[in-house]
Amino acid sequence: MTIMGDWVDADYKQKKFADYGWANSPGTKGIYDALSDTFALPKNAKNRENSIAWLKLAGSQVGQDTFNPLKGSIPARIDAGKADYDTYLKSAIADWQKDTIVPSVVHGAAAKDGWAQTYQDSINSFVTSLDVAKTQKALAQGCVDAGVCK
Numbered sequence: 001m002t003i004m005g006d007w008v009d010a011d012y013k014q015k016k017f018a019d020y021g022w023a024n025s026p027g028t029k030g031i032y033d034a035l036s037d038t039f040a041l042p043k044n045a046k047n048r049e050n051s052i053a054w055l056k057l058a059g060s061q062v063g064q065d066t067f068n069p070l071k072g073s074i075p076a077r078i079d080a081g082k083a084d085y086d087t088y089l090k091s092a093i094a095d096w097q098k099d100t101i102v103p104s105v106v107h108g109a110a111a112k113d114g115w116a117q118t119y120q121d122s123i124n125s126f127v128t129s130l131d132v133a134k135t136q137k138a139l140a141q142g143c144v145d146a147g148v149c150k
Contacts (some may be wrong), residue, residue, distance in 0.1 A: 010072025119141025
């Protein structure tokens with residue numbers, strides 16, 4: 001068993017893996033851990049008009065319904081998601097519509113980078129030590145050090 005993002009569905013399909021499934025991480029029923037893919041147009045970008053055309057395509061219903069099933073992600077647009085999405089992605093779209101959406105800590109969407117790194121380090125240490133008290137202390141101190149907690 002592994003805990004991975006939506007992208008792994010597309011990766012497994014590309015590798016022609018057929019015997020896999022999915023389930024919520026323990027204790028997360030009703031929670032959708034979110035992170036978004038973004039495309040930007042930097043100031044003074046070369047080929048600006050081509051970049052704008054790409055962004056318009058990526059943001060369109062057709063663009064999202066083409067990109068997302070191949071990448072293994074759900075569309076940002078509420079009018080997308082009706083094309084070639086497999087069973088897993090259809091279930092993820094349904095979960096997005098009903099679950100509580102929370103930003104990802106480990107990707108820096110829910111916390112400052114310093115706190116996110118402390119979180120990752122603390123959990124990695126816990127996996128090998130199984131020392132709950134030490135992990136709680138490290139998390140609390142990291143939160144204070146990052147200026148997130150008092």
